[in-house]
Amino acid sequence: MNAAHLLNWTLLIPLLAVVGIVLCSRWENLRETASLGAAAILFAVVCTLYGNLRDGVELAVHWIEILPGLAISFRVDTMGMVFALIASSLWFVTVLYAIGYMRGHDEQNQTRFYACFAVAISAVMGIAFAENLFTLFVFYEVLSLCTYPLVTHAGNEKAKNGGRIYLGILLGTSIALFLPAIIGTWMLSGTLDFTPGGVFPEGTSPVLLSVLLVLFAFGIGKAALMPFHRWLPAAMVAPTPVSALLHAVAVVKAGVFSVVKVVVFIFGIDTVADLPVTSWLVYLAGASILLASLVAMRQDNFKSRLAYSTVSQLGYITLGAFMASQAAIVGSMLHITMHAFGKITLFFCAGAVYVAHHKSEISQLDGMGRVMPVTFIAFTLGALSIIGLPPLGGVWSKWFLMMGALDSGYLIMLAVLSISSLLNIVYLLEIPARAFLRPAPAGASLQEARPSSVVAMVITTLMCIALFIYGSDLYEFIRSARLV
Amino acid sequence: MSVLFSHYNYWVVIVLMMIGFYIVIAQGNLVKKLIGLNIFQTSVFILYISAGKVSGGTAPILADGITLYSNPLPHVLILTAIVVGIATTALGLSLIIRIRDTYGSVEEQDVRAAEGNRKQESC
Amino acid sequence: MLSHLPILQVILPLLGAPACLILWRPRIAWAFSFFISALAFIISGLLLKQVWQGGEIVYALGGWEAPWGIEYRIDLLNAFLLLIVSGLSTVVLAGARQSVAREIPAEKQTLFYVAWLLCLAGQLGILATGDAFNVFVFLEISSLSTYTLISLSRQREALWAAFQYLIVGTIGATFVLIGIGLMYMMTGTLNMADLAQRLPEVADTRTVFAAYAFIIVGVCLKLALFPLHAWLPNAYTFAPSVVTAFLAATATKVAVYLLIRFSFTVFGKDFSTFDVPLHSIFIGLGLIAVFSASTVAIMQRNIKRAIAYSSVAQIGYMIIGLGLGSVLGLQATLLHLFNHALMKGALFMAMVAMMLRIGGITVDDIAGLGKRMPVTALAFVTGGLSLIGVPLTVGFVSKWYLVSAAFSQGMWLVALLVVLGSLLAVMYIWRLVEIMYFRESPEQAPRGEAPLTVLLPLLLLVLGNIYFGIDTRLPVSVTEAAASSLLVEAYQGVQVGGAK
Secondary structure, three states, X not given: OOHHHHHHHHHHHHHHHHHHHHHOOOOHHHHHHHHHHHHHHHHHHHHHHHHHHHOOOOOEEEEEEEEOOEEEEEEOOHHHHHHHHHHHHHHHHHHHHHHHHHHHOXXXXXHHHHHHHXXXXXXXXXHHHEOEHHHHHHHXXXXXXXXXXXXXXXXXXXXHHHHHHHHHHHHHHHHHHHHHHHHHHHHHHOOOEOOOOOOOOOOOOHHHHHHHHHHHHHHOHHHOOOOOOOHHHHHHHOOHHHHHHHHHHHHHHHHHHHHHHHHHHHHOHHHHHHOHHHHHHHHHHHHHHHHHHHHHHOOOEHHHHXXXXXXXXXXXXXXXXXXXXXXXXXXXXXXXXXXXXXXXXHHHHHHHHHHHHOOOEHHHOOOHHHHOHHHXXXXXXXXXXXXXXXXXXXXXXXXXXXXXXXXXXXXXXXXXXXXXXXXXXHHHHHHHHHHHHOOOOOOOOOOOOOHHHHHHXXXXXXXXXXXXXXXXXXXXHHHOXXXX | OHHHHHOHHHHHHHHHHHHHHHHHHHOOEHXXXXXXXXXXXXXXXXXXXXXXXXXXXXXOOOOOOOOOEXXXXXXXXXXXXXXXXXXXXXXXXXXXXXXXXXXXXXXXHHHHHHHHXXXXXXX | OHHHHHHHHHHHHHHHHHHHHHHOOHHHHHHHHHHHHHHHHHHHHHHHHHHHHHOOEEEEHHHOOOOOOOEEEXXXXXXXXXXXXXXXXXXXXXXXXXXXXXXXXXXXXXXHHHXXXXXXXXXXXXXXXXXXXXXXXXXXXXXHHHHHHHHOOOOOHHHHHHHHHHHHHHHHHHHHHHHHHHHHHHHOOOEHHHHHHHHHHHOOOHHHHHHHHHHHHHHHHHHOOOOOOOHHHHHHHHOOHXXXXXXXXXXXXXXXXXXXXXXXXXXXXXXXXXXXXXXXXXXXXXXXXXXXXXXXXXXXXXXXXXXXXXXXXXXXXXXHHHHHOOHHHXXXXXXXXXXXXXXXXXXXXXXXXXXXXXOOOEOOOOOOHHHHOHHXXXXXXXXXXXHHOOOOOHHHHHHHXXXXXXXXXXXXXXXXXXXXXXXXXXXXXXXXXXXXXHOOOOXXXXXXXXXHHHHHHHHHHHHHHHHHHHOOHHHHHHXXXXXXXXXXXXXXXXXXXXXX
């Protein structure tokens, strides 16, 4: 088969999985097999595409021209490949985890859950491989809408309010800011194709470009740049697998991925570096990192703390994008990867504690390390990766972000990154400290979550370690991207 | 002065139109409203008919020795408009009959009051 | 036969109406009127094809050449609208039988179809004719039958709504009549093409100015442009469900067509945009309409009324595009005519299904509908998403063009307000979505979907919303050609006039 056709299948496989899931809704084992199978096939397809990309094969497909000059079309490039590899591999792991979680928790409407999940993955593939900003926007909106039923899965008042904030901010920013920015770009440059070095013609007024950049920065609400971050904590009402894959990996990474794409391929890093507004955005991202960390320290709810931690970590990636140097962009892409594997591990652990012992607050975790040793060892390693200590992957991304800050001359950002790491230690390591060092609750015996959930979190933890060891390969791959 | 009198037909039209419009707005009785609407329409008929008048011309019927006729086209047009007006009036009146059957009144304020009560009940 | 299509289009429903009366049995009357409407649709499709390939069609009625006789003139603009109106009439009519049987007293059902065909004939007539006075006649035919259709509802408020509409509608039509009369006095012709040639010579007179003002105000009354929209929410709310679906999808479109035709063909772009400050008036009123009506829509208990207010808001968008006065702006308006017909058709058709099953349409009635009528609820949500302007739906296409048009003229503020307006749409649609999916159904609430005859047209409309949001070739190419021919040719016409 022509390799480019495989690109179609990255979007179609999850959609076919939806059909399978809905058809098998009565037989849950069959239904979950459909999900797992699709995830495995998708990962295999993405890996094949990766091989082709390494061989230098041109991978592009064109679907349909919706409006004259505005087409839905896809092209595999290095950055998209990184994102697609993360999302497809973690889809498989998350389905594995979800089987244990959803059954252990006796959730309702599991068919709807798996179906929407698959649609979301299809949309993520669309974002990863989008050849132009228009395609990216289309799938961005699809992703917002198809995750709404997942966020409001519980169907109660709290879920409804969470869903309202979620959709309100995501849809609101995308319609009111992102869309005008895209149309403005289209009007100024006449193209929306991602082009290394940017699309704007020479001599476009810097004021106009600044306005557009700000519109993009805030309009891509999924990047959760403060003050448009409220949707992420609100989305935590969702079942934990959703929080894990979508709100630590797929959705939020789609946001920052879009920001990186816009900076590199719509504006061009040289243009962004020269714009007067850029430094403000850099400072804003820095503030977002620190403020979110401070808020995270005050959260007692396990998932809320992780959510604010995510807001803070997304700030790193946005920061890297706006610093707009080669090293900073590489740092951002590395951080997308490292944070994905680290944070999903943390969420898996939070969900495991909840489903096995119904504990959702951090203050309830005293001594739980002895009850769930595997879970909390995994948590500790994941947290160390996010903090950025060896021998875990997170160290590389922080390293390159700091290099980027040096390159771009934002020395103060070095301080921000260091302080933030310290804050990370405080609010993340508090949890295993409580779990291992405080006395265990009376009468507690060893009880982990369901096996499939435990397997899932072990896999992601091992990945965190593997990313440290093979960090240089990933670095070389990302660096091969043509930025200018 | 000459403007006032040379175009007196327009003044008639305007006065009639305003009278009709005023009745439509000010009267609460639905039948009177409809009569106001009729006067309003009639003023426009007169506008058309008087526009067709050619000074010195006679009725547009072919006859020997006459060369100057009034323009018959506006008259024909207005025949259509009159028919439309009659249809409107008939439909309006039949609606009023049904409103009277349902609400027991043809006064706007009674109908509005009945609606208001119902809204409160249903809330 | 093919050369007579322009008149067949109008005459079929016009003659079909009395024929329907003879058939008498409601079921047969329904089948017959559906057949007629479908024929009209096929004819309009053929007409559009002819116009697309061979250019404007001129048809002299009864062989009397213009300017003595009445001529029908089909160009891309009205061929496109003929297709929308007859198409939506056919689809809605297909799903109408059961709803009519439920909502309209048995002895009046046949009359209902008669009035429907007359209304259709009137609307098609307005679109097809090239004669200004003919416009008035057809306007009244469609209006009178519309009042009748509204008053046939079982809800007693419908009578009052119909009467209000009758008063406002007649005043509007009479204004149009005055405007046409004044134009005739100045030029001695009623033929639109003739008028377009002769009006520039007398364009500086106060009479022509008054004629234009009367026509615009009259048409805007029919159009329910803010602040002349007071009649619309009542009329839409209390009319029988299918009538609302039909009117919302077609009636305002026809009024917008008249506005375009008179502004750009008859009076010409230069008169209507340079001599009269219509730009700012239309854009201003349009924006106020978007914001005020959308805000009111958020607070309604009756969802039919909420969506009726949304129609007022959507008319605002069309008027903004018109007010921009550029080819792109006009194209945005024309696209939105088509797209809005699809969205509102789908939304009101979903309400037809709800009304049929659960008998009411307030927020209490639809609580928990997502479980009780999943297909209908999903259709409603899709229509709502299209209204919001989510990508891959038709609403997105309109929004894209409207915002681009505003941008390309440097009107950043207008563009921004347009997108902010759609956030209000998110609010009033999502409020209903939450009610349908998160509230518990009332006890012993009826369950189950509407019959297939209602569901199929509904699904057709919903699929239309998605299909034309992805494959936009037909509407985009037709509207582009129509808009540029209207504006560019009108411009050339004035140049010739100026050279004299």
